[in-house]
Amino acid sequence: MDINGKTALVTGGTDGIGLEIARQLLAKGAHVIVCSRRENLLASARLEGLEAIQADLSTAKGCEELAAAFADRPIDMLINNAGMSGNFGPGEPLDLALTDRAVFLNLNAPMHLIGHFLPGLLQRPEGVVINVTSGLAIAPRAGGPVYCATKAGLRSFTQSLRHNLRDTNIHVIEALPPVVDTAMTRGRVNGRKMSAKECAAEIVDAIMTNSAEANVGMVKLLRLAYSISPALARRIMIKY
Structure with a gap:
């Protein structure tokens, strides 16, 4: 896709990977709309x-209200990036309210927004839907069962959606980041982390080249390991 002149909606676009995607799309000539719950981050954007x-x-109401704000405004790119961990550690009780919120934000919200925006995207000369999942959608880690489950679900949905829209004007892209240095991972995940800027650059490149998947950074190695031995990849990642 030629990004110049296109209109993009980036959910969770006021910090982390989403903000970097928004900045890079803006630099390439797109009109970019971001959304967030936090007004201070919106003001900075x-x-x-x-x-x-x-x-x-x-x-569901929040998704419907966002879609209603675009009733008379077409978009060319829907980038479902918003998410939360919803994690619990070993021996900790499962917070069901937090779990429900994470499941909706990570999995249901992208499906709701695609449902709302798909009719309009089908009317555009070219449309793009990008669902940001995770390398953990391929093989989960023990420290993030809720997050991993939702991202695996979104990966499955994305693959089916791509097949269903294969004869339309819409490109469906799955972006699979590795561990990225964002507010969500700080204090939760140790070790090497990719910068949000570098991660976003690979996702934007996938948009420009109409790729089906953006296996970002170390996820390329995970995909290779999984292709050789899914069981080995799972054993490695479960303790990551």
Whole structure:
């Protein structure tokens, strides 16, 4: 896709990977709208030239309200990036309220938004849907069961969606980041982390080249390991 002149909606686009995607799309000539629950982050995004809308995508109502804000405004790119960990550690009780919120935000919200925006995207000369999953959608880690489950679900949905839209004008892309240095991973995951800027650059490149998948950074090695031995890849990642 030629990004110049296109309109993109980036959920969770006020920090982390989402903000870097938004910045890079903006630099390539796109009009970029980001959304977030936090007004202070929205204000900062506006100072960078991004259009910013307040939205809570952890509920069906929030997704519907965001879509309603675009009733008369077409978009060319829907980038489902918003997410949360919803994790619990060994021996900790499972917070069911937090789990429900994480499941909706990570998995249901992308499906709701695609449902709302798909009719409009089908009317565009070219449309793109990008679902940001994770390398953990391929092989999970013990420290993030809720997050891994939702990302695996979104990966499956994305693959089916791509097949169903194969004869349309819409390109469906799955972006699979590795561990990235964001607010969500700080204090939770140790070890080497990719920068959000580098991660976003690979995702934007996938948009420009109409790739089916963006296996970002170390996920390329994980995909290779999984192709050789799925059981080995799972054993490695479960303790990561």
